[in-house]
Amino acid sequence: MIRIESYAPVVGEATIEELYLLAKHVHGKVIQNINSTAVGGGVAEILTRMIPLLKQLGVDARWDIIRGNEKFFVTTKKFHNGLHGVPVEISDEEYESFLEVNRENADEIGFGDIVFVHDPQPIALIEKRKDFGRNWIWRCHIDFSRPDPRIWKFLEQFIVMYDAAVFSAPAFARNLPIPQVLISPSIDPLSAKNVELPEETINGVFERFGIDRSRPVITQISRFDYLKDPLGVIKAYKIAKKRVDMQLVLAGSGATDDPEGPVIMHQVKEEADKDKDIFVLFLPPASDVEINALQRGSTVILQKSLKEGFGLTVSEALWKAKPTIAGAVGGIPLQITHKHSGILTHSIEGTAYWIKQLVNEPDYARKLGVNGREHIKNNFLITRHIKDYLLLFISLFHKDDMVYL
Amino acid sequence: MSDFQFYTKLDQTILLGKKANNIPELLDGIRSVPDSCIYYHTHRFLQQHHYLSPEPPNDFAYWVTQVLNDDVLGEQLSSVDIIQFQSIAELRSRFVSLIHAHITTVEKGGDCPRGEEFHFVACRTFALPTPYIARTLAEFKDALERVSVNALYYHIFDAKLRLERGENDFSKWFNGIGKPDLAEEVRNLDPYSHTLEGLRKRIIVMVSRHDTN
Numbered sequence: 249m250i251r252i253e254s255y256a257p258v259v260g261e262a263t264i265e266e267l268y269l270l271a272k273h274v275h276g277k278v279i280q281n282i283n284s285t286a287v288g289g290g291v292a293e294i295l296t297r298m299i300p301l302l303k304q305l306g307v308d309a310r311w312d313i314i315r316g317n318e319k320f321f322v323t324t325k326k327f328h329n330g331l332h333g334v335p336v337e338i339s340d341e342e343y344e345s346f347l348e349v350n351r352e353n354a355d356e357i358g359f360g361d362i363v364f365v366h367d368p369q370p371i372a373l374i375e376k377r378k379d380f381g382r383n384w385i386w387r388c389h390i391d392f393s394r395p396d397p398r399i400w401k402f403l404e405q406f407i408v409m410y411d412a413a414v415f416s417a418p419a420f421a422r423n424l425p426i427p428q429v430l431i432s433p434s435i436d437p438l439s440a441k442n443v444e445l446p447e448e449t450i451n452g453v454f455e456r457f458g459i460d461r462s463r464p465v466i467t468q469i470s471r472f473d474y475l476k477d478p479l480g481v482i483k484a485y486k487i488a489k490k491r492v493d494m495q496l497v498l499a500g501s502g503a504t505d506d507p508e509g510p511v512i513m514h515q516v517k518e519e520a521d522k523d524k525d526i527f528v529l530f531l532p533p534a535s536d537v538e539i540n541a542l543q544r545g546s547t548v549i550l551q552k553s554l555k556e557g558f559g560l561t562v563s564e565a566l567w568k569a570k571p572t573i574a575g576a577v578g579g580i581p582l583q584i585t586h587k588h589s590g591i592l593t594h595s596i597e598g599t600a601y602w603i604k605q606l607v608n609e610p611d612y613a614r615k616l617g618v619n620g621r622e623h624i625k626n627n628f629l630i631t632r633h634i635k636d637y638l639l640l641f642i643s644l645f646h647k648d649d650m651v652y653l
Numbered sequence: 654m655s656d657f658q659f660y661t662k663l664d665q666t667i668l669l670g671k672k673a674n675n676i677p678e679l680l681d682g683i684r685s686v687p688d689s690c691i692y693y694h695t696h697r698f699l700q701q702h703h704y705l706s707p708e709p710p711n712d713f714a715y716w717v718t719q720v721l722n723d724d725v726l727g728e729q730l731s732s733v734d735i736i737q738f739q740s741i742a743e744l745r746s747r748f749v750s751l752i753h754a755h756i757t758t759v760e761k762g763g764d765c766p767r768g769e770e771f772h773f774v775a776c777r778t779f780a781l782p783t784p785y786i787a788r789t790l791a792e793f794k795d796a797l798e799r800v801s802v803n804a805l806y807y808h809i810f811d812a813k814l815r816l817e818r819g820e821n822d823f824s825k826w827f828n829g830i831g832k833p834d835l836a837e838e839v840r841n842l843d844p845y846s847h848t849l850e851g852l853r854k855r856i857i858v859m860v861s862r863h864d865t866n
Contacts, residue, residue, distance in 0.1 A: 260801065261799075262799065262800060262801035262802075262804075263801060265783070265784075265801075266661055266663065266801055266803065269661070269781055269783070270663065270779075270781070273781075393768075415668060418668055418772030418774055419768070419770070419772060420668075421668035421669070421670040421772065422670055423670045424670060427667060428667065428668040428669075428670060429665060429666065429667060429668065430666040430667070430668050430774065431666075576768075576769065577768060585698075585715075586719055594766075623701065626701060627701055635663060636665070639663055639664075639665045639777075639779060640665065642779065643665055643777060643779075646779075648777075649687070649688075649689045649775075649776075649777050649778065650777075650778050650780070650815070650816070651777065651778065651779045651780070652780050652781070653779055653780065653781040
């Protein structure tokens, strides 16, 4: 198990000391996290890492998982898609069945002092508040910028019953009568995907894939779906390559829920077949070391997304001090300040222009990378996430803008 | 004079659910949001990018320049010298008068691209005592080397502008222990033109020079 003190060499002793100071203020309270899955997905991943660290700080953090039948999860998947702008139909019966599952779970769960509910699946547990009281927080981990109006209306009736709602980016905030708190996701600098790697490991991965590290390498790590714009990346690479020699790596998982996914993948492969300097790598799920090595060994990292929930791959790249060019969408502008800690672009041509600039000006590119790493160190590591959660719990008991603890 | 208790501060970011698509809406927002929102947008870069020098400008200037491409107003907003203000109310009024003058003399400009709106955000600050207490300049210097940049930030930036204490906490204490020259030196620093670590080093050097015991 990773000790909280292991993060001190990364973020400084003073930061860890502050976490201990804050944690004292929630001692004696049971913090109960509730979501719908123990494995898979970002919420389970972060809770798996965070709960042990909170416990080490003396916080009584717990984690419960609601149970649901197939119909329930089909409905919540529809919620998920609808909230992301995909047209869906949800029947009254499905809404009713969703509530029924929540009520059954509410009868079985013993509630803590602070009930921290993650995502829409367990949202209706709040109906039990009238019986038990307690402090309730709802944490939305998904893109909420343009939710399907009917699903939003359904969820809103529950959200307003909470003491606070938490979103990952400013654009996800709604007009609500309860406090809305911004808490961005985070990366773990000690995980396999982000930990320092020996140069031999990086070289080994590049050799295995046949990529030449003596020439510039431009890399995008992403799922192969339309919203990550892999074809736009290839076009930008082709424009830039007219002036600068380089290789392009597109690496990610092949599996995708996007119905256009297979078409995009086919087109990407077609383009790659025409150019020996384009490497399309379909990586299996347990490829953290490979991803880490590809990011560390690349000259420039791209994340040319057209839409993005948060885009933590940007934080991963910047944490490795890599000059990064990314689309100005979703949570990416929180991670990159244009021309200070990376480059934000809006078009294929703009991306091509900046690829050329960063490959040709390694000193400037290096400075962006160094600044980017500092920015991630201060704002997007798991220790900041823990601080935000502790503040969130403490804030339930204080109302002023300036609070002396 | 009492001992100097080092505090640290940690901020919670509050989403106000209010946004601007263009300059008039930005003005409307700046007029109506709480003080903690003006403070957040004029100090966020300092805290989040405290390693950069020169640091990026305030959020208003950044958005007007980078998203609306209005370089003239952007430059005016980024040139606001925050150190001269004693309260958020004064600072707010300066932004309001600059934007108002711009709107009335120059064409209003259009809306930002979809998805690049200015989102008004505020902060709640939680201040808490650290284990570091100084009775002498030597102890002060030793503690200042150890505390987080958040503590430095609280005693220098929050104390003067947000808490309206008139000056930074360090100078006030230095005066109280009979070190008016040191107090004046620290008071005359422009903290907005340093990185936080750079500021820490400058103050430590100043304290060392005045610590004659």
